[in-house]
Amino acid sequence: MNQNIEVDIDLKIGFVGVGHMGSILARALSSAATDCAIYVADKKEQHILDLIDDTSCLSANAEDICKTCDIVILGMRPQGQPDFLKSVKGIVSERVNTSTDFLFVTMAAGVPMASVQNNLDYKVPVMRIMPNTPVAIEAGAIPYCTSCVDGNRGAEAKVDFLKSCWGKSAVLPRVDESQMDAVCALSGSGPAFVYRFIEAMANAGEAAGLDAETASLLAKQTVLGSAKLACDSVKSVGELADEVCSPGGTTIEGVNVLDASDFNDCVRDTVLASARRSKELSK
Numbered sequence: 001m002n003q004n005i006e007v008d009i010d011l012k013i014g015f016v017g018v019g020h021m022g023s024i025l026a027r028a029l030s031s032a033a034t035d036c037a038i039y040v041a042d043k044k045e046q047h048i049l050d051l052i053d054d055t056s057c058l059s060a061n062a063e064d065i066c067k068t069c070d071i072v073i074l075g076m077r078p079q080g081q082p083d084f085l086k087s088v089k090g091i092v093s094e095r096v097n098t099s100t101d102f103l104f105v106t107m108a109a110g111v112p113m114a115s116v117q118n119n120l121d122y123k124v125p126v127m128r129i130m131p132n133t134p135v136a137i138e139a140g141a142i143p144y145c146t147s148c149v150d151g152n153r154g155a156e157a158k159v160d161f162l163k164s165c166w167g168k169s170a171v172l173p174r175v176d177e178s179q180m181d182a183v184c185a186l187s188g189s190g191p192a193f194v195y196r197f198i199e200a201m202a203n204a205g206e207a208a209g210l211d212a213e214t215a216s217l218l219a220k221q222t223v224l225g226s227a228k229l230a231c232d233s234v235k236s237v238g239e240l241a242d243e244v245c246s247p248g249g250t251t252i253e254g255v256n257v258l259d260a261s262d263f264n265d266c267v268r269d270t271v272l273a274s275a276r277r278s279k280e281l282s283k
């Protein structure tokens with residue numbers, strides 16, 4: 001935890017939209033930011049109940065969150081964000097008459113920071129994040145960028161605070177906003193691609209003679225262990241692959257098939273299709 005963070009101990013943080021991703025981030029924050037009050041609002045009551053049941057999160061309505069919270073985290077889908085922001089524009093403009101010391105955080109795929117500001121009609125400091133679901137097990141990625149934050153000590157401190165809290169659950173590389181479509185496709189959408197690969201591995205294990213349960217267990221554990229070794233090792237993934245390939249052995253037979261296939265092109269097309277959709281959502 002960063003000891004030099006200048007934040008009030010009674011910092012109020014509010015989530016508007018705690019579906020799949022918002023709830024994971026709220027849980028991560030509530031376990032790290034134990035001195036803060038964390039409020040959650042959602043159109044679906046069950047999503048609020050699930051969180052207040054087993055975290056320190058408190059229920060609140062979305063307008064009150066925008067009126068009073070030091071950090072407002074938007075967890076709704078990209079398509080719903082403009083209407084919501086327009087609906088609270090008046091509340092935010094009243095608020096800036098007394099204090100401008102607050103931060104909006106958006107996780108919506110494709111939505112530029114300027115669009116948050118334009119819909120609010122005010123250049124509020126914005127942090128744009130692209131989290132992924134493995135944040136839930138402290139193995140996530142949350143690339144981010146910011147706008148109107150640099151040089152604004154209050155906003156900078158809030159960004160640093162979120163980074164230190166979520167840093168327990170994720171890596172948080174800072175990227176330029178122009179790279180947000182790429183990180184959205186790679187690490188935001190990426191877990192779904194990896195799950196498809198695990199499924200293909202498990203199906204292949206069954207084809208090779210295993211029962212479904214054993215094939216699934218070994219496919220998951222192999223991806224987990226290989227990713228962990230790649231993260232922990234100083235060796236490149238190429239070197240790590242070479243270490244598995246005994247000369248004249250079994251692995252190289254499979255690797256040759258993979259290398260001769262369109263696997264690389266397929267993965268490239270997959271990630272580029274998601275990045276293209278992220279770009280489309282910005283329009």
Ligand SMILES: NC(=O)C1=CN([C@@H]2O[C@H](COP(=O)(O)OP(=O)(O)OC[C@H]3O[C@@H](n4cnc5c(N)ncnc54)[C@H](O)[C@@H]3O)[C@@H](O)[C@H]2O)C=CC1
Nearest residue numbers: 017019020021022042043044075076077078107108109131
């Ligand atoms: N699911 C994922 O893996 C990731 C999602 N995201 C982004 O996170 C956002 C949410 O995605 P999901 O959690 O998957 O969607 P979701 O549909 O599970 O959650 C959205 C939640 O927002 C609530 N909501 C919508 N409008 C609201 C409003 N005006 N007031 C209060 N609550 C409202 C909905 O009831 C719902 O519970 C999206 O913008 C998405 O682009 C980003 C990275 C990864």
Ligand SMILES: O=C(O)[C@@H]1CCC=N1
Nearest residue numbers: 109184185188189190
């Ligand atoms: O599919 C989506 O649009 C969101 C953004 C990245 C992961 N899920």
